[in-house]
Amino acid sequence: MTSLDDLPLRPELRGRTPYGAPQVPAAHRLNTNENPHPLPDELLADLGAALGSAALDLNRYPDRDAVALRADLATYLTRTGGQPIEPGQVWAGNGSNEVLQQILQAFGGAGRTALGFTPSYSMHPIIAAGTGTGWVDGHRAADFTIDPGAAVAQLREAAPDVVFVTSPNNPTGTAVDLDTVAALYEATPGVxxxxxxxxEFARTGTPSALTLLPGRPRLVVSRTMSKAFGMAGLRLGYLAADPAVVDAIQLVRLPYHLGSLTQAAARAALAHTDALLATVDAVKAQRDRIVDALPSMGLTSVPSDANFVLFGHVADASAAWRALLDRGVLVRDVGLPGWLRVTAGTPAETDAFLTALGEIAPDHRTTLGD
Incomplete structure (x- = not known):
């Protein structure tokens, strides 16, 4: 049987493994940070109508610039992000991963580098490799925050062409304050x-980097409809930036990259923003419930502004992951020794997780302070 070793694969891709979260059978899947709540009935009705209407023209190419969708996204960001956003500042793609890939196609590539502050979203270096962009690991403090002085020094030394700051960060849940973001922007000539x-899951008072966009033409803020909107299956991501960045992205995008049905479904969902985002507070309540329950089990967590919790003081993350799975609860082993990540689910899913965790904690925890 042919293997990768038998193919003329690019050398920098040899030895790599594809991105993926194990989807093994489990009663409670809390490993991929999905919104656990189903779409509201009123949206489902409008969604069917929108898709039916769009299907009438499937013999024609879609609007390659997604003008109407970008206008709707701009309206949403203006309403919720604390900063007026124009349609010309918005670009959309098949999930935020495609948007990030397009950014690296435009501003990264051969002979250029990208830097991200790890541990962070593991797709960033994978997308960098796929676009021929070199990768540099940025440093985080022991509590997984970004020290602005150390980070600025590293940016000035590494001089990356693209810098990734994930806020709230995945897998830790930590948000990055805007003063740090502004300092990092000033420290790099890149994007x-x-x-x-x-x-959308951030705690009250956590501002968006959208408010920093004016006067910063190299700043890009990426978003997705997969998480708070509960539409992971739609695959719709987007960015807000200076219109010149959108012009640059259009130099590398594939023609008609965003299908008519995707555009129609996304617009239907945006018309029901209030109903979709009504689940956010419910998810945050379960997140905070998990955080509050951990100390009594001898465990700890990283303060989270996301829809998940990174919990620690686990003696062997792999063994604890297996013990939870044996009890029907699938969480994520993110590769950090002593830590696991759990998605905030429904109240019933949280019940199942906390019950299972309480059963295994005595045998799988370390002593706080170790």
């Missing part, structure tokens, strides 16, 4: 991408 996939 600074603030990946805000989980922004």
């Amino acid at each position: 600074l991408v603030v990946d805000e996939a989980y922004a």
Whole structure:
């Protein structure tokens, strides 16, 4: 049987493994940070009508610039992001991963580098490799925050062409304060991408980097409809930036990259923003419930502004992951020794997780302070 070793694969891709979260059978899947709540009935009705209408023209190419969708996204960001956003500042793609890939196609590539502050979203270096962009690991403090002085020094030394700042960060849940973002922007001549996939779940008073866009033409804020909107299956991501960045992205995008049905479904969902985002507070309540329950089990967590919790003081993350799975609860082993990540689910899913965790904690925890 042919293997990768038998193919003329690019050398920098050899030895790599594809991105993926194990989808093994489990009663409670809490490993991929999905919104656990189903779409509201009123949206489902409008969604069917919108898709039916769009299907009438499937013999024609879609609007390659997604003008109407970008206008709707701009309206949403203006309403919720604390900063007026024009349609010309918005670009959309098949999930935020495609948007990030397009950014690296435009501003990265052969002979250029990207830097991200790890541990962070593991797709960033994978997308960098796929676009021929070199990768540099940025440093985080022991509590997973970004120390602005150390980060600025590293940016000045590495001089990356693209910098990724994930806020709230995945897998830790930590948000990055805007003073730090502004300092990082000033420290690099390249493009600074603030990946805000989980922004809607942030705790009260946590501002978006959208407010920093004026006067910063190299700043990009990326978002997604997969998380707070509960539409992971739609695959719709987008960015807000200076209109010149959108012009640059259009130089590398594939023609008609965003299908008519996707555009129609996304617009239907945006018309029901209030109903969709009504689940956010419910998810945050379960997140905070998990955080509050951990100390009594001898465990700890990282303060989270996302829809998940990174919990620690686990003696062997792999063994604890297996013990939870044996009890029907699938969480994520993110590769950080002593830590696991759990998605905030429904109240019933949280019940199942906390019950299972309480059963295994005595045998799988370390002593706080170790």
